[in-house]
Amino acid sequence: MSNKKIEKIRHSLAHIMAATVKELYPRVKFGIGPAIENGFYYDFDLTSPLFPENLPKIEKKIRELIRKDLKFEKESISRTEAKKIFKNQPYKFELIKELKGLQVSCFKFHDFVDLCKGPHIKSTKEINPKAFKLTKIAGAYWRGDEKNPMLTRIYGVAFETEKELKDYLKQVEEAEQRDHRVLGEKLDLFHIDKAIGPGLILWHPKGALLKKIIEDYVLSEYLKAGYQLVNTPHIAKISIWDTSGHTKFYKDSMFPVMQLKEMGKVIPYQLKPMNCPFHILIYQKEIRSYRQLPIRYTELGTVYRYEKSGTLHGLTRVRGFTQDDAHIFCTPEQLGKELVSVLKLTLKIFKTFGFKEFEICLSTRPKKYVGTLKSWQKATNALKYALEKVKLAYQIDPGEGVFYGPKIDIKIKDSLGRAWQCTTIQVDFNLPEGFNLSYIDKKGKKKQPIMIHRALLGSLERFIGVLIEHYAGAFPLWLAPEQTWIIPVGTRHKKYARETCKQLYENSSRSIVKDANETVSKKIREGEIQKIPYLLVVGDKEIKRKSVRVRQRGKGDIGKMKLNKFIEKCQNCLCKRKN
RNA sequence: GCCGAGGUAGCUCAGUUGGUGGAGCAUCCCCAUGGUAAGGGGAAGGACACGAGUUCGAGUCUCGUCCUCGGCUCCA
Numbered sequence: 001m002s003n004k005k006i007e008k009i010r011h012s013l014a015h016i017m018a019a020t021v022k023e024l025y026p027r028v029k030f031g032i033g034p035a036i037e038n039g040f041y042y043d044f045d046l047t048s049p050l051f052p053e054n055l056p057k058i059e060k061k062i063r064e065l066i067r068k069d070l071k072f073e074k075e076s077i078s079r080t081e082a083k084k085i086f087k088n089q090p091y092k093f094e095l096i097k098e099l100k101g102l103q104v105s106c107f108k109f110h111d112f113v114d115l116c117k118g119p120h121i122k123s124t125k126e127i128n129p130k131a132f133k134l135t136k137i138a139g140a141y142w143r144g145d146e147k148n149p150m151l152t153r154i155y156g157v158a159f160e161t162e163k164e165l166k167d168y169l170k171q172v173e174e175a176e177q178r179d180h181r182v183l184g185e186k187l188d189l190f191h192i193d194k195a196i197g198p199g200l201i202l203w204h205p206k207g208a209l210l211k212k213i214i215e216d217y218v219l220s221e222y223l224k225a226g227y228q229l230v231n232t233p234h235i236a237k238i239s240i241w242d243t244s245g246h247t248k249f250y251k252d253s254m255f256p257v258m259q260l261k262e263m264g265k266v267i268p269y270q271l272k273p274m275n276c277p278f279h280i281l282i283y284q285k286e287i288r289s290y291r292q293l294p295i296r297y298t299e300l301g302t303v304y305r306y307e308k309s310g311t312l313h314g315l316t317r318v319r320g321f322t323q324d325d326a327h328i329f330c331t332p333e334q335l336g337k338e339l340v341s342v343l344k345l346t347l348k349i350f351k352t353f354g355f356k357e358f359e360i361c362l363s364t365r366p367k368k369y370v371g372t373l374k375s376w377q378k379a380t381n382a383l384k385y386a387l388e389k390v391k392l393a394y395q396i397d398p399g400e401g402v403f404y405g406p407k408i409d410i411k412i413k414d415s416l417g418r419a420w421q422c423t424t425i426q427v428d429f430n431l432p433e434g435f436n437l438s439y440i441d442k443k444g445k446k447k448q449p450i451m452i453h454r455a456l457l458g459s460l461e462r463f464i465g466v467l468i469e470h471y472a473g474a475f476p477l478w479l480a481p482e483q484t485w486i487i488p489v490g491t492r493h494k495k496y497a498r499e500t501c502k503q504l505y506e507n508s509s510r511s512i513v514k515d516a517n518e519t520v521s522k523k524i525r526e527g528e529i530q531k532i533p534y535l536l537v538v539g540d541k542e543i544k545r546k547s548v549r550v551r552q553r554g555k556g557d558i559g560k561m562k563l564n565k566f567i568e569k570c571q572n573c574l575c576k577r578k579n
Numbered sequence: 580g581c582c583g584a585g586g587u588a589g590c591u592c593a594g595u596u597g598g599u600g601g602a603g604c605a606u607c608c609c610c611a612u613g614g615u616a617a618g619g620g621g622a623a624g625g626a627c628a629c630g631a632g633u634u635c636g637a638g639u640c641u642c643g644u645c646c647u648c649g650g651c652u653c654c655a
Binding site: 049050051052136137138139140141144145146150151152153155181185186192194198246249250252253273274276303305307308309310311312313317402403404407421424426453487488489490491492517518519520521522523524525526527528529535537538539540541549551556557 | 580581582583584590611612613614615616617618628645646647648649650651652653654655
């Protein structure tokens with residue numbers, strides 16, 4: 001069976017659901033009801049609220065209709081007639097008004113007529129009544145515009161067979177188990193506290209260590225690639241954001257201004273939403289020669305953005321986050337080569353973290369922008385050149401660029417195939433113009449450099465959220481904040497456990513002695529839950545032979561090993577950054 | 580920000596028609612000194628998110644605020 005058939009089934013289910021809702025709410029006004037990935041939805045303007053308890057009732061009615069073997073019939077009617085039929089359906093009416101052509105197409109099913117171009121199944125008997133499920137009720141703006149009324153949306157999932165539905169529901173359950181917010185609590189990595197504020201992360205010892213390990217790794221890669229580390233403050237006078245254009249274009253996403261009294265005057269200060277102006281000022285501190293370029297400034301810069309309350313989500317959407325940011329200042333001739341290097345570096349880093357699949361988008365000029373059309377075209381071409389040079393497949397996201405330039409976004413796919421936007425690489429001719437940046441060229445003339453803004457992991461917070469879900473909390477050895485637990489069998493083995501721990505630490509392996517008065521079994525269980533890569537049990541036999549009994553995560557007891565052999569095994573994994 | 584659902588111990592949750600709040604895990608103490616996924620016993624732990632209101636009496640009913648969750652919109 002083809003994909004097309006399942007789409008017809010999903011779309012038809014949306015219609016059947018609409019017919020059912022009409023029975024329950026005769027005065028309902030209909031929005032639209034398309035097929036989507038894994039299912040369908042329909043938007044309704046209801047006279048009274050719909051509760052989740054009602055969903056099984058609606059499901060039951062849908063099944064009844066399906067079993068009646070009802071036909072879907074296509075009808076082509078004139079616009080005038082359509083306007084008459086849908087005169088009490090304002091949303092449908094609005095759609096008809098915008099349709100071109102004299103005839104509009106409708107689908108009749110049961111006694112329910114819907115404006116629709118189809119296609120649909122011929123009869124409800126093509127639907128397996130056990131292979132769909134209504135999943136949730138949500139609010140959704142009419143036509144996706146927040147100025148429009150909010151409709152009630154019912155989501156459903158549907159497949160051709162009952163097994164596919166069950167598999168899908170199981171996969172959803174698995175994804176819930178991997179949810180970084182759940183694992184963040186279970187593994188004691190971080191929390192968000194009411195007393196601090198929404199979207200602001202408190203990193204616990206294990207989470208902070210994980211973050212530091214990631215930061216150290218990427219920073220070392222950047223330094224190797226010729227970047228220079230800089231460091232800048234969290235606040236600045238607001239005037240710098242006037243120059244950069246942020247107060248004009250992104251005021252709504254910035255935290256409110258602080259009014260500071262200085263020299264008898266009130267000077268407004270602003271929490272930084274990005275690092276670029278700071279790096280620009282470091283560049284501008286002296287007169288630059290073409291010989292110095294490219295200059296690549298990098299910073300693990302923490303920025304604060306006032307995201308709307310409803311958009312916050314665990315670590316993946318927050319109000320304060322650390323970017324692995326960098327700004328590259330280069331000549332026009334160097335641009336292509338620099339972009340290629342950035343892309344190569346990105347791929348290398350993601351590979352090390354275990355990500356293999358990406359979605360790459362080239363985002364072009366948005367409605368609100370600064371600069372000339374010519375410079376936008378040049379910047380976009382440079383990005384295209386780099387993508388093609390590195391042989392990366394990409395799609396174009398029209399109008400999704402930043403106000404100062406086009407960009408490449410890389411979304412990484414986790415082990416469940418979900419895509420998360422992390423990397424952003426932006427070419428910018430406009431801030432160099434706004435800040436009047438320059439360098440002296442070979443002929444002693446002033447020229448304007450080009451800037452590349454790039455954050456490869458994007459936000460450390462989001463990246464760690466993705467990483468937690470990707471590994472379901474079972475981090476590879478080099479990332480695991482606690483790599484080895486040493487479990488002494490009895491009190492008299494504690495000393496040996498501590499000596500072993502010390503040796504492991506001296507060989508840069510993060511280790512902990514679990515010497516609480518509990519049974520070995522309990523500590524093993526705890527270690528498994530905490531997803532510790534290695535659990536070492538030590539008792540009389542191990543002391544005698546200077547060895548450890550090794551339990552490897554996911555493999556169970558792998559037997560005894562000389563301590564120096566175990567250290568060697570760990571170091572081997574660590575230097576390759578493999579599990 | 581918008582629509583909807585929630586907020587009870589550190590965590591996961593129960594709490595009947597309104598009548599002074601419970602369990603498991605975690606914590607602390609005691610016993611047990613252990614060999615690969617929970618040894619046993621005891622204790623402590625709570626303005627029931629916050630603020631008003633209705634009532635003789637509110638975890639429970641009403642309203643407001645904050646926060647969380649599912650979506651929508653947004654994401655430099």
